[in-house]
Structure formats: structure tokens, C-alpha cells
Amino acid sequence: MIQAWSADDVRAAEEPLLAAGVPLMQRAAFALAAVVRRDLARRRAVAGPDGELRDGSVRGARVALLVGAGNNGGDALHAGAFLARRGLAVTAYLAASRVHEGGLAALDAAGGRVVALTAADGGAAPQPGAARRPTVGVTTAAAAASGADVIIDGLLGIGAQGPMRGMGGALVDELSRILPPPGGTGRPWVVAVDVPSGVGVDDGTLPGPVLPADRTVTFGAAKPGLLLPPATHLTGAGAVIDIGLALPPAARTGGRPAVVRLEDADVAAAWPVPGPQDHKYTRGVVGVVAGTTTYPGAAVLTAAAAVRAGAGMVRYQGPDDVARAVVAARPEVVPADGRVQAWVLGPGLPADGVDDGQRGRARAALAAASGLLAGTQDPVPAVVDAGALALLDRPCPAWVVLTPHAGELAALLVAHGEDVERVGVEAEPLRWARRAHELTGATVLLKGGATVVVGPGVTYAQADAPGWLATAGAGDVLAGLLGAMLAARSAEVVAHPERAAAVAAAAALVHGRAAERATPGGPVAALAVADAIPGVVAGLLAAR
Numbered sequence: 001m002i003q004a005w006s007a008d009d010v011r012a013a014e015e016p017l018l019a020a021g022v023p024l025m026q027r028a029a030f031a032l033a034a035v036v037r038r039d040l041a042r043r044r045a046v047a048g049p050d051g052e053l054r055d056g057s058v059r060g061a062r063v064a065l066l067v068g069a070g071n072n073g074g075d076a077l078h079a080g081a082f083l084a085r086r087g088l089a090v091t092a093y094l095a096a097s098r099v100h101e102g103g104l105a106a107l108d109a110a111g112g113r114v115v116a117l118t119a120a121d122g123g124a125a126p127q128p129g130a131a132r133r134p135t136v137g138v139t140t141a142a143a144a145a146s147g148a149d150v151i152i153d154g155l156l157g158i159g160a161q162g163p164m165r166g167m168g169g170a171l172v173d174e175l176s177r178i179l180p181p182p183g184g185t186g187r188p189w190v191v192a193v194d195v196p197s198g199v200g201v202d203d204g205t206l207p208g209p210v211l212p213a214d215r216t217v218t219f220g221a222a223k224p225g226l227l228l229p230p231a232t233h234l235t236g237a238g239a240v241i242d243i244g245l246a247l248p249p250a251a252r253t254g255g256r257p258a259v260v261r262l263e264d265a266d267v268a269a270a271w272p273v274p275g276p277q278d279h280k281y282t283r284g285v286v287g288v289v290a291g292t293t294t295y296p297g298a299a300v301l302t303a304a305a306a307v308r309a310g311a312g313m314v315r316y317q318g319p320d321d322v323a324r325a326v327v328a329a330r331p332e333v334v335p336a337d338g339r340v341q342a343w344v345l346g347p348g349l350p351a352d353g354v355d356d357g358q359r360g361r362a363r364a365a366l367a368a369a370s371g372l373l374a375g376t377q378d379p380v381p382a383v384v385d386a387g388a389l390a391l392l393d394r395p396c397p398a399w400v401v402l403t404p405h406a407g408e409l410a411a412l413l414v415a416h417g418e419d420v421e422r423v424g425v426e427a428e429p430l431r432w433a434r435r436a437h438e439l440t441g442a443t444v445l446l447k448g449g450a451t452v453v454v455g456p457g458v459t460y461a462q463a464d465a466p467g468w469l470a471t472a473g474a475g476d477v478l479a480g481l482l483g484a485m486l487a488a489r490s491a492e493v494v495a496h497p498e499r500a501a502a503v504a505a506a507a508a509l510v511h512g513r514a515a516e517r518a519t520p521g522g523p524v525a526a527l528a529v530a531d532a533i534p535g536v537v538a539g540l541l542a543a544r
């Protein structure tokens with residue numbers, strides 16, 4: 001798993017080492033320079049006589065350093081010095097009137113070139129205490145940097161406050177205007193120092209201009225903004241450099257990472273593999289209340305995903321014609337009431353209007369799941385999706401997992417007295433997923449290009465889904481998959497509700513892997529995603 005620690009925790013962990021004189025910046029810069037050289041060499045790979053690709057030479061490669069006022073800029077300058085000593089042509093563009101003195105001296109000593117940005121072409125922006133630097137306007141600097149082989153973005157790191165302002169902001173605006181899109185021909189390789197400058201370091205927001213990176217080299221630990229949407233979509237490939245930080249910091253023993261991202265090995269390790277003593281009730285029975293006569297497909301997709309995810313049994317509740325369609329698609333499904341270990345409520349249900357009695361069935365199941373019906377079966381986990389989200393009229397236990405997309409979450413929040421629209425949720429997914437958890441008590445899985453899961457004291461951010469997964473029915477499949485995963489660990493999740501979030505994050509990972517497996521790199525149908533689940537699970541378990 002990837003653990004992301006807040007900027008404050010990282011600073012607290014740095015302090016004792018800095019106080020002891022540990023050269024953290026040189027460590028960071030040396031590693032940064034090594035990553036840049038390796039990436040460049042790979043981008044310059046040439047085929048040998050045997051046809052094998054071999055890393056190319058990086059001598060003479062043009063490097064543009066974008067340098068801000070703080071230590072982030074210091075990292076970039078020191079890295080530039082290491083690169084200049086290896087024969088690369090390094091130019092630093094100073095976007096602040098004062099930059100890191102040690103880094104500047106190191107680059108000067110290494111023969112790097114330094115120009116100071118001015119708000120407009122001409123005019124002086126001297127570095128106090130140093131010889132006048134040649135100056136260049138933002139537009140000229142951006143044009144020059146756009147011709148480099150690599151741009152190292154050292155404008156802002158974990159010291160950023162708010163949208164990037166000043167010449168740094170103007171430079172990023174101009175670069176964003178003139179550079180080809182990430183991955184486009186002729187675009188320099190953009191390497192972000194610690195974080196892409198200007199992202200919300202602790203919340204993943206994009207308060208102002210940000211230059212999308214092809215690689216982010218972060219130091220000590222990942223930061224929440226690298227894992228959280230929307231910023232996580234601008235980080236490119238990652239690299240976490242160990243510079244010797246101890247986390248949680250000594251000053252905050254017992255601290256926890258702010259955000260966690262599960263990886264394949266974590267999901268495989270937690271997957272309940274049945275043994276000879278197992279039967280359908282130990283494997284977990286899933287009750288599905290989904291679909292209507294008007295929208296029968298959601299019921300098929302949800303039930304199929306639950307079957308494919310290894311449920312001990314799937315019970316379906318709904319109109320007879322829908323039940324027939326479900327059983328025709330998946331004969332394993334039992335269209336009869338009975339004991340379940342997890343419910344999946346709501347896929348394909350409208351929030352209001354004609355629902356063939358489905359909202360009533362879902363409401364009863366939710367009450368049972370939440371333990372609100374005295375004298376009935378023990379409470380069990382529940383997935384509450386789509387039209388069932390409108391049924392939340394009282395606090396839920398955290399073993400109830402909501403699976404809204406941004407629009408559904410906005411509607412839920414408004415129903416609970418908040419003033420937010422879909423676009424606001426998409427701009428600040430962490431904030432609003434946390435708010436929904438506070439308001440409802442339920443675990444919240446906010447679907448989107450990346451998935452944010454908030455439970456009691458835990459936040460997960462998963463980015464495993466290819467864009468192709470944004471297709472009708474994908475949410476129904478996720479709901480059924482998650483229901484089966486919760487049913488398999490029903491008693492455990494009710495006893496430890498904070499674990500529901502980990503199960504939900506794992507479901508998001510499997511869901512994304514299943515889409516990729518169903519159609520690698522191409523369009524995918526939701527039912528094919530459901531059918532790909534067994535292969536994904538087998539692959540994860542085989543790699544253990």
C-alpha cells in the first residue's frame with residue numbers, strides 16, 4: 001500500500017534530521033537528478049545491432065529548471081547542478097526575487113545557466129546579494145523552456161498556500177498554453193519536484209494553475225494530494241524517495257497516514273479464500289434489491305457481479321419479470337427471500353417515481369442491515385447505491401457503504417442541508433466525501449476518475465480505473481462486487497466498521513483491474529467487467 005502523510009507530518013519528521021545537520025536537500029536533489037537522467041536515457045533509447053533497445057546518452061540534453069522561492073526550488077537547483085556536472089545543458093528560470101542561495105551557488109559552480117524572470121520582457125529582477133542575472137520575460141522563458149528535453153518543476157512544494165501566484169503562476173499559465181498535451185509529440189518530459197507545483201498538497205484540489213507532470217519525484221513519503229483527485233490525474237508516474245524520514249514523526253507518535261492507496265498485494269492478502277469447511281453461508285450470501293421493470297439491466301449487472309465475485313449465493317428481490325431476466329442471465333441467482341450476509345440496495349432504482357415497490361424493499365433491508373429492526377437477524381453490511389441513497393433519513397453505521405457518483409453525492413449533501421452542486425464535489429472530492437461521512441455515519445465511496453473512500457478515521461484513494469470504465473452499468477457492477485466482498489467478511493465488518501472502507505477500496509481496485517482485463521486499452525461493456533472479475537481475483541492470488 002501507498003501511505004500519504006500530511007505536509008505537517010512530513011515537516012515534523014524532517015525537523016530533527018535538519019536540526020542534526022542531515023543534508024536532506026542534497027539527498028533529495030541527488031535522487032531527483034538520478035530519476036531525471038534515467039527517464040531521459042529511456043526516452044532516448046536506441047536499438048542496438050541485435051534490435052534490443054538500449055538507454056541513450058543524456059549528454060547535452062537540455063534541462064529547464066523552474067525555480068520558486070523556497071526549498072522546493074532549492075531541490076531543483078541542486079538537482080540541476082548534479083545534472084550539469086554530468087554534461088547536461090541546464091538553465092534555471094528564477095520565478096522569484098529570492099531563491100535558495102545554496103542551490104543557486106551549486107548550479108553556478110557546476111556551470112549551469114541562470115536567468116531571472118521579469119513580469120514582462122525587459123526590466124531587472126536582481127537576486128539581492130548576487131551579481132545581476134540576465135533577465136527574461138515570462139513569455140520568452142516559457143518559449144525557451146518548451147524547447148527543453150526536460151522541465152523540472154521546482155516552483156512550489158509543500159509550502160504552497162493557495163493558488164500559485166506571481167511569476168510562477170504566469171509561467172505555468174503560459175507553458176500550459178503553448179505545450180502539447182501530456183504524452184503529446186514535442187512536449188518536454190515534465191518532472192515535478194515533490195509535488196506538481198500549485199496542487200492542494202493535503203487535499204488534492206487544483207486551486208490555480210498547475211503544470212501536468214509526466215513524473216512526480218516526492219521525498220520522504222507520498223503526500224495526500226498525489227493520491228487524491230483531481231490532482232492525482234496530473235502527477236504522471238510516481239517515485240517516492242527515501243530520505244530517511246521516520247513516519248509517523250516522533251512528535252506525533254500514533255499518527256496515521258492521511259490517505260492510503262491499496263495495491264494489488266494488499267487486496268490479494270485480504271481476499272477470503274474458501275477452504276474445505278466453507279459453505280454458501282460462510283462464503284457470504286448477498287441480497288440484491290435492484291432494477292425495475294423499466295430498468296431490469298441494473299439488476300442483471302449487480303447480481304452478475306456478485307456471483308462473479310464469489311458470493312456464496314445471491315438472492316434477488318424485485319418484480320417477477322426482472323427476477324426472470326436475472327435468473328436467465330445468471331441461473332445461480334435465487335429469486336427468493338432468506339438470510340443474507342450483505343445487502344446491495346438501489347442500482348437501477350429511481351430516486352422517486354414508479355419503482356415497482358423496490359424502494360420499500362430497499363428501505364426494509366436497510367433498516368435490517370443497520371440493526372434498526374428489533375428482534376430481526378443480526379445487522380449486516382449494506383451497499384447503498386443510486387435510488388436507495390434517497391432513503392437515508394437517519395444516521396447509519398459505518399458498515400453501510402454509500403456508493404454515489406459526484407452528482408448523487410451533491411444531492412445527498414443537499415438533502416442533509418449542505419449547499420453544493422456536482423461541480424463543487426468534483427472540485428473538492430475529499431472535502432465532500434468526508435462531509436457526507438460526518439453527516440450520515442456511513443462509509444462513503446465517491447466514484448469518479450479516481451475513487452475516494454472515507455470511513456471512521458480512514459481515507460483511501462484509488463486510481464485503478466481506466467477511463468473506459470465510465471460507461472453505463474459500471475456502477476451496478478461495482479455495487480454487486482462490493483456486496484459480495486462485504487458478505488464474505490460480514491461479521492468482521494460489523495464488529496469493526498472502520499474496515500468497511502478497506503473492503504470498498506479493494507472493490508474499487510478489482511473493479512478497475514477487471515475493466516482493464518476485459519478489454520485492455522479499449523472500450524468495455526459493464527457485463528464484461530463483471531465477467532472479468534474471477535480472472536482478476538485469480539491473478540491477484542497467484543501473484544501473492
Ligand SMILES: NC(=O)C1=CN([C@@H]2O[C@H](COP(=O)(O)OP(=O)(O)OC[C@H]3O[C@@H](n4cnc5c(N)ncnc54)[C@H](OP(=O)(O)O)[C@@H]3O)[C@@H](O)[C@H]2O)[C@H](O)CC1
Nearest residue numbers: 024069070071072156157158159160161163164165194219
Ligand atoms: N526542509 C528541507 O530541507 C527539505 C525540504 N524539501 C523540499 O522543500 C519543499 C518545502 O520547502 P518550503 O520552502 O517549505 O516551501 P516551498 O518551496 O513549497 O515554497 C514556499 C515558498 O513559496 C512561496 N509560496 C507559497 N505559496 C505560494 C503560492 N500560492 N504562489 C506563489 N508562491 C507561493 C512562499 O513565499 P511567501 O511569500 O508566501 O512566503 C515561500 O517562499 C518540499 O516540497 C521539498 O521539495 C526536500 O524535499 C527535503 C529537504
Ligand SMILES: [K+]
Nearest residue numbers: 156193195197
Ligand atoms: K514542485
